[in-house]
Amino acid sequence: MPNLISRAIRRRYGKPALLITFALASAICVSAPNEPVNDRYCKTCHGSDGRGNEAIQAPILAGMEEWYLIRQLKNYRGKVRGFHPSDERGIAMQAMANSLSDESIRDIVGWIKTWEYTPPDATVDGDKAEGKKLYASCAACHREDASGNEAIGAPPLAYQNDWYLVKQLENFTNGYRGTHENDIFGQQMVTMVKQLKDDTGIRNVVSYITSLRSD
Numbered sequence: 073m074p075n076l077i078s079r080a081i082r083r084r085y086g087k088p089a090l091l092i093t094f095a096l097a098s099a100i101c102v103s104a105p106n107e108p109v110n111d112r113y114c115k116t117c118h119g120s121d122g123r124g125n126e127a128i129q130a131p132i133l134a135g136m137e138e139w140y141l142i143r144q145l146k147n148y149r150g151k152v153r154g155f156h157p158s159d160e161r162g163i164a165m166q167a168m169a170n171s172l173s174d175e176s177i178r179d180i181v182g183w184i185k186t187w188e189y190t191p192p193d194a195t196v197d198g199d200k201a202e203g204k205k206l207y208a209s210c211a212a213c214h215r216e217d218a219s220g221n222e223a224i225g226a227p228p229l230a231y232q233n234d235w236y237l238v239k240q241l242e243n244f245t246n247g248y249r250g251t252h253e254n255d256i257f258g259q260q261m262v263t264m265v266k267q268l269k270d271d272t273g274i275r276n277v278v279s280y281i282t283s284l285r286s287d
């Protein structure tokens with residue numbers, strides 16, 4: 073469903089309608105047993121223009137590293153992510169990854185690689201100078217320019233939707249993400265977010281991170 077439609081539905085009807093959007097998307101992708109899964113429905117939520125969809129809280133996928141996309145899809149599929157009852161969005165995505173085979177994950181990620189990256193708009197306002205100070209402790213893993221580090225398993229951050237970074241930092245803070253015993257990579261973030269202290273810290277560090285884009 074294109075961005076605009078879901079945004080309009082949400083504006084008019086609020087949260088219940090957002091759930092209808094999820095239900096519609098599920099209907100598109102759920103196939104009968106033994107039928108091949110239609111795994112090309114990703115843009116329904118992640119933005120037909122490839123820039124993420126804030127109304128659905130589904131982030132930009134274009135330009136993301138293959139190894140990170142594969143890990144996250146396997147994490148959702150294995151309920152290592154999207155398992156907490158309060159993690160509404162993670163649960164929505166968990167349902168989407170549920171029936172993907174390793175082969176279709178590889179295939180989908182190869183397809184995502186062909187999507188054109190268009191930088192998302194900045195939506196989060198924060199104190200970048202304060203954010204820069206906070207980011208000093210993040211750079212060891214995510215690198216100075218927030219371009220990520222595969223050897224450590226830390227994803228790029230600079231090119232992500234800023235509202236999504238905020239949401240994930242909140243998820244780590246609330247224990248919705250990174251608390252599963254098999255989430256070895258996510259667990260590292262649970263300790264790190266404590267340094268951000270509160271919502272203001274989160275907004276400040278995110279506004280600094282996305283200012284590192286060179287677009």
Ligand code: HEC
Nearest residue numbers: 094097111113114116117128129130141144161162165168
């Ligand atoms: C029903 C809407 C919906 C559909 C359809 C959907 N997603 Fe998602 N996806 C989401 C939401 C919402 C999130 C954010 C979840 C969270 O906060 O953990 C997400 C998160 C993700 C993430 C995590 C990205 C990151 O940086 O952490 C990946 C990877 C992903 N989706 C891939 C896919 C792929 C591939 C498809 C198609 C097979 C797909 N999604 C279909 C809603 C959807």
Ligand code: HEC
Nearest residue numbers: 209210213224225226227237240241257258260261264277
């Ligand atoms: C010890 C290494 C390490 C440090 C330090 C660290 N991170 Fe991470 N971060 C990771 C790893 C590993 C992941 C991937 C987790 C996963 O696979 O679910 C991650 C994931 C994230 C994500 C989720 C991105 C997405 O697309 O879903 C955000 C946001 C993030 N880190 C922000 C930060 C911020 C802000 C700091 C500093 C306060 C920080 N990180 C410090 C290792 C680190």
